[in-house]
Amino acid sequence: MELAQRYRSAAWLVLSLAVLVVGGLILRPFVPALVWALVLSILTQPIYERFRRRLGDSLGAGLTVLAAVLFVGLPLVVVGSFLYLQILDALQAIGSQSTATRNSLQVVLDGVTKALAPVLRAVGQEGFSLTDWVASNRQMLIEAVRQPLGQAAVGVGKGVFTGVVALLTMFFLLRDGGRLREPAVELSPLSPEQTESLFLRIGQTVRAVFVGIVLVAVAQGLAAGVGYFVAGVPNPIVWTLVTMVLCAIPLLGSPLVYVPLGITLITQGRPLAGVLLMAYGFLIVSNIDNLLRPFVIGAQTNLHPMAVFFSLLGGVFLLGPVGLMAGPMVLTVALCLADALREARREATAAG
Numbered sequence: 001m002e003l004a005q006r007y008r009s010a011a012w013l014v015l016s017l018a019v020l021v022v023g024g025l026i027l028r029p030f031v032p033a034l035v036w037a038l039v040l041s042i043l044t045q046p047i048y049e050r051f052r053r054r055l056g057d058s059l060g061a062g063l064t065v066l067a068a069v070l071f072v073g074l075p076l077v078v079v080g081s082f083l084y085l086q087i088l089d090a091l092q093a094i095g096s097q098s099t100a101t102r103n104s105l106q107v108v109l110d111g112v113t114k115a116l117a118p119v120l121r122a123v124g125q126e127g128f129s130l131t132d133w134v135a136s137n138r139q140m141l142i143e144a145v146r147q148p149l150g151q152a153a154v155g156v157g158k159g160v161f162t163g164v165v166a167l168l169t170m171f172f173l174l175r176d177g178g179r180l181r182e183p184a185v186e187l188s189p190l191s192p193e194q195t196e197s198l199f200l201r202i203g204q205t206v207r208a209v210f211v212g213i214v215l216v217a218v219a220q221g222l223a224a225g226v227g228y229f230v231a232g233v234p235n236p237i238v239w240t241l242v243t244m245v246l247c248a249i250p251l252l253g254s255p256l257v258y259v260p261l262g263i264t265l266i267t268q269g270r271p272l273a274g275v276l277l278m279a280y281g282f283l284i285v286s287n288i289d290n291l292l293r294p295f296v297i298g299a300q301t302n303l304h305p306m307a308v309f310f311s312l313l314g315g316v317f318l319l320g321p322v323g324l325m326a327g328p329m330v331l332t333v334a335l336c337l338a339d340a341l342r343e344a345r346r347e348a349t350a351a352g
Contacts, residue, residue, distance in 0.1 A: 032322045033162045037169035039325045040068055041177065042206045048174045061174040065167050073163060190340050198336045205332045208300035209325055216293045217247035224254055224285045231277040232270070233261050247289065254285045297328060307331060 027034070041048075044064050051060030181199075188195040221244030228236035239257060247253040258281035265274030293312065294305040301308070308328060315327020 030165060032319055033165035034169060035319065035322045035326045035329075036162070036166035037173055039206050039210075039322075040072075040166065040170045041173040042203050043210055044068055044170075044174070045203075057175045061171050064174055065171050068170070069167065190336075194336070194340050194343075198333065201332050201336060202329055205301050205328050206325060208297050209328050211300065212293050212297040213248050213324065215296055216289045217244050217253075219292060220244070220247040220254055220285055220288045223288060224258060224281065227258065227277055227280045227285065228261065231261075231265060231273045233265070233277070243285075253289070254281060258285065301328070301332070303328070303331065303335075 044067070047067060048060055048064040051063050054060070055063065185192050185195045188198075190198065221240050224243040225236055225240030228239050233239060239261065243254050243257045246256050258277055262274040262278035262281070265271075265277060290309075294309040297303070297312075298305040298308045308331070311327035311331040312324055313327075315323025315325070315330070317323065319326050
């Protein structure tokens with residue numbers, strides 16, 4: 001009888017692990033969508049509760065999802081389309097054969113060649129001219145820039161699919177999340193009180209990250225706006241708002257705005273303004289989020305800024321943009337588990 005019981009226990013363990021592994025592999029492609037759904041559900045929970053009290057569960061969840069699309073998805077689509085057209089205009093300007101364009105680019109390239117002259121002499125390339133090299137490889141350079149744009153278009157398609165799955169999942173999380181809470185508490189290895197505390201801290205972390213993203217995006221947009229105004233970019237207020245929206249996208253953000261604008265200024269016969277704008281963007285604007293975001297989020301979650309910094313970057317490298325939310329969430333769960341372990345050890349020590 002004891003042998004049979006051990007067999008059943010071992011078989012149950014193997015079967016459970018196999019199901020978990022296969023289930024994880026099935027859900028792996030949808031992890032970003034699931035995380036986005038969870039994040040959006042937490043952020044829009046107060047809105048859903050208002051709709052639910054008046055209109056019921058299903059209609060309230062549907063209207064909440066629609067509100068998320070209108071206030072989050074629609075601005076990104078508009079800004080993305082606007083920016084894509086701007087980048088195409090910049091590429092067309094680079095490929096232009098007009099005299100003004102050639103002269104503007106030649107001034108910049110000659111200046112770079114002159115600055116690199118000592119290095120070129122040291123490596124035996126004293127006669128090298130960056131202007132001549134760009135002229136002979138113009139088409140290759142244009143294609144090299146257009147290829148990432150094509151890859152970006154594919155990424156946009158995947159992003160749209162992920163967004164649709166996230167919104168569908170968000171609907172069911174809002175509508176049925178209350179009924180799923182009790183089974184989740186029962187299955188948790190933590191005590192009910194610790195599990196409820198974990199849910200609360202995850203919600204606080206998500207809201208803190210969201211606030212941090214918004215505040216840092218506003219700071220980056222305003223800093224970039226100062227550069228646009230000084231450089232004489234047309235419609236600097238519009239580009240400042242576009243920068244604010246795009247700064248919420250990790251690993252991309254502001255360079256998608258100031259680089260095309262800088263290239264456009266160069267091709268319009270203002271090489272110094274274009275180069276200085278791009279240098280200002282790389283050195284100042286793009287580094288604001290790395291400096292401010294960990295401190296803003298850490299101040300709201302009582303987490304050390306360095307821990308927040310590594311969780312943000314690690315999450316982004318692992319999961320892409322959604323990792324900006326997932327990283328701090330995983331950090332919060334890890335700290336809650338550590339607190340539970342410490343409490344269990346204190347209780348065991350006191351009992352012993």
